[in-house]
Amino acid sequence: MFWEAWDALKQNYVDRSELTDKQLFYGALRGLVAAVDDPYTVFMDPQVTKEFEDDLSGTFEGIGAEIGIKEDILTIVAPLPGMPAEKAGLKAGDKIYAINGTSTAGLNTDEAVRRIRGPKGTQVTLSIFRQGFKAIQDFTITRDSIVVKSVNAKLREDGIYIIEISNFNNDTLNLFNSAVRDVISKNPKGIILDLRNNPGGYLDTAIELASEWIEGGVVVSEKYSDQRLDEHLSRGRARLKDFATVVLVNQGSASASEIVAGALQDYKKATIVGKKTFGKGSVQTMQNLSDGSSIKITVAKWLTPKGRSISDEGIKPDIEVELTEEDYNKDNDPQIDKALEILLTK
Structure with a gap:
């Protein structure tokens, strides 16, 4: 049946002279992987695979925003600080209904990333809807070189x-370790760990970070379809365990940031402040293919130390604090204000 469909396209498609075997083959692989109906299980051709690897290295050209699928709609998970997306006014939770006038319906996240990215100096127009808008609005963003320093401390x-x-990302652990050494030398009254608009990244890095507060025990578990649990234990350093800590999260906090927040919450090592997190709690492995393509496959779900499903529940803050449009426009930050109040009155 597959080859019948292949031959029908090659013989009858109106622009069949423009069809290539590679185009059809990659399209078939995309359809095969998409059939599992999971937005995070995707086929990536060699170009998209390279872009994904560039992401983790922290250097690429684009608008500087993490995107995901939420309720079947392409959504801004997190605009990166100081990058073109944030400068243009995009916010966590914004719904993307079109890219350069083309609907995003049915588009997976990796294909959307490919369309949004492009050479420095070129422009891309996103059609955005957010709560409070009366209609969809177009945001035209000039792409730039995106170099992401993943940790800032002061x-x-x-x-x-x-x-x-x-x-x-690749640079996170070294930068975080520098911050930990600085904390120990300066002995502050408390720590604010700001994970707002953090879309995630490496699992191992999340475990390393959580281990600076958690001396022993499970940091996160992976639950597979056969109900098997793989438990990831604290690395046991816990250099920050005696510092009062508040973790800030919002709807842009996803994946690895939810692992850290959930673990610190379960062990009562921090007070979680802000808004409920994104709820991206699934585990992907990357299978490299022979021509440079790859498949990201969801193989498990993440559970917090107390067994809460991050995918199903997200991480609910201990203290919910809204950051409104008015706050944003006036450069007010009631979430960090609440964190300071908690730490300075201890």
């Missing part, structure tokens, strides 16, 4: 140390 004058982590 000691405030009031003695609170803030560690902002935008992604769990």
